[in-house]
Amino acid sequence: MITSPAWKDKKYAVLGLARSGRATVEALLAAGANVLVWDDRAEAREPFAGRCAIGDPLEADLTGYAGVVVSPGVPLNTHPIKPHADSFGVPVIGDIELFAQARANLPPHKVVGITGTNGKSTTTALVHHILKTAGVPTTMGGNIGLPILEQEPLPAGGVYVLELSSYQIDLTYSLDCYIAVLLNVTPDHLDRYDGDFEKYVAAKIRLFEMQEADGLKLIGTSDAASSAAYERFFESAQPVTRQEYPDQPDWPSLQGPHNRENVSAAILTAFWFDIPESSLDQALRTFPGLPHRMQRVAEISGVAYVNDSKGTNTAASAPALAAFDNIHWILGGLAKEPGLGECEAELPHVKAAYTIGKAGPQFATLLEGRVPVEQCETLDRAVASAAAKAEAGDTVLLSPACASFDQYADFEKRGDHFRELVEGLK
Structure with missing residues (x-):
């Protein structure tokens, strides 16, 4: 504790x-x-x-x-x-502010704080995995894993890796991160910011404003808002780009173009901690990935079933669509924005769509005439129908592009239900 x-x-x-x-x-x-x-x-x-x-x-x-x-x-x-x-x-x-207050009495350590609309969970877990693989005392917390105050203090030289939502940043005033990471900023959670995207961006940027002058800022450049943040903090920042990595096919849990940004941020962090290249390579190959984020749960009769329930907005679901071909796409729930957003560009990967939840009819209308679409209303029906139509080499993908709260307590419950339904197909 x-x-x-x-x-x-x-x-x-x-x-x-x-x-x-x-x-x-x-x-x-x-x-x-x-x-x-x-x-x-x-x-x-x-x-x-x-x-x-x-x-x-x-x-x-x-x-x-x-x-x-x-x-x-x-x-x-x-x-x-x-x-x-x-x-x-x-x-x-919030509890992150209490952690910040407690740091003065902890053994000497460093904090890596990671935020962004999408990718922050994967990047947090990956940075933690890289440090652990290299033998650095480390733990992760914040918006992932165990509550940070519940965990035991790290020994001297330890690194706390924190995933930080904008809500958590709103509730802390003194968290000085050795490395602060902003992956991207796209419209999300705007109900918490009176519908004002600029307020949401400002909440993310406060992570940098709490840093001491020598703190490193890693900032994505894949969207307008994060690029503007990079320009603002240019003198103390390094850009996080979506560069191609020739070894990416050897990293099974880091597939898809979106993971290039996550990997870039993790590699830059590793360099800052002087992680040996051999340890870094091993960590990228052995990273297990996260539940509910492009998680391959089964292969049945040559059909892959992938749980991406954490795709709770269109920007989060688009990378999953880009990572596979011949997709039977299960989508819908409580929509956070109108339209298909970034998923539009990935529709050539979709073989058929199956809509669920409150936003199901809206998505069916948007997709009609572009891909075969079936209004299933519930996940049970969607999985059953997709399984009946999928052929060897296809992928049945749950990536709802929506929040879960119309039908489930959270995205984890939705993903768990998908996994249970797939298990029932065997």
């Missing part, structure tokens, strides 16, 4: 007791803080009865509190906790 003596005897409120919230409470308690906790679910509050004050921070007098710690899922632009905390002059923060 990561704690800080700076929290001792201070008062904090923690709103939301899912995994990161629970880890935050335990770390604060271990440091000797006084904690007020709340979750709308009584069963989530119950383990803290007798150990913490129980109460809704929205109804509390927050005078003298050091912070209100919220889940990244709490929308600061609409949730009443922000103006309530502001009225007492209390910052609304």
Whole structure:
């Protein structure tokens, strides 16, 4: 567990007791803080009865509190906790900010922070894998893996690799990354930024603004917004490009043109840490990939079944479409934007489409006359129909280009259901 003596005897409120919230409470308690906790679910509050004050921070007098710690899922632009905390002059923060505060008392280490609309999970896991392969003490956290405060401190010389969503960056004010990475910025989550893309871009760029002067900035140049960020920070930045790598066919979990950007960022990071070329080559070959991101779950009668449930917008799904041919594309859910976006250019790879969820009819209309399309409504029907029509050499690809919340709790549940359905075909 990561704690800080700076929290001792201070008062904090923690709103939301899912995994990161629970880890935050335990770390604060271990440091000797006084904690007020709340979750709308009584069963989530119950383990803290007798150990913490129980109460809704929205109804509390927050005078003298050091912070209100919220889940990244709490929308600061609409949730009443922000103006309530502001009225007492209390910052609304996340567990990443607490980690930043705890760093002064950890063994000497470095932090790599990785953000971007797409590719940040793969890049975070890849950087972690490269460091681990080279024998560098490392762990990953933030928007991936275990909550960072739940993890044990690294020994001296360790590297914390953090995937950071814009929501998490919004909730930290002092995270100084040794290397900060911005892969790309395309429209996403705009409901959290009042529909203003520039506010979303500004949230991402704050990762650089928190760095000390000697911090390295790695910035993608594949889109207008990230390219503009590169120009702004030109003197302290290096460009992350989508250059071709002749050895990419030897990296089974890093296929597709989009992974060139992820690999470029990871290789630049590895160079900065003086990772030997032999270790880097081994890591690229052995990287296992991530669940729900272009994850090959089975091959049945010569047909590949690929789970890309993490493709939750059109920009995220386009690379998966580009990586395969003869695709039976399962798409739909809760659309984040109108149209097919970057998927338009990849339609020649699509042999047939099967739409699901709330956006299914909209996608069917967009695809009609361009590829054979079937409105299936549910994933069960889509998998069954695609499996019946696919031939040896084809790929059945779940890459919805949509959020999952119309039919599933999250993209993981959607991907797990796809895998279960495919297992049932064997």
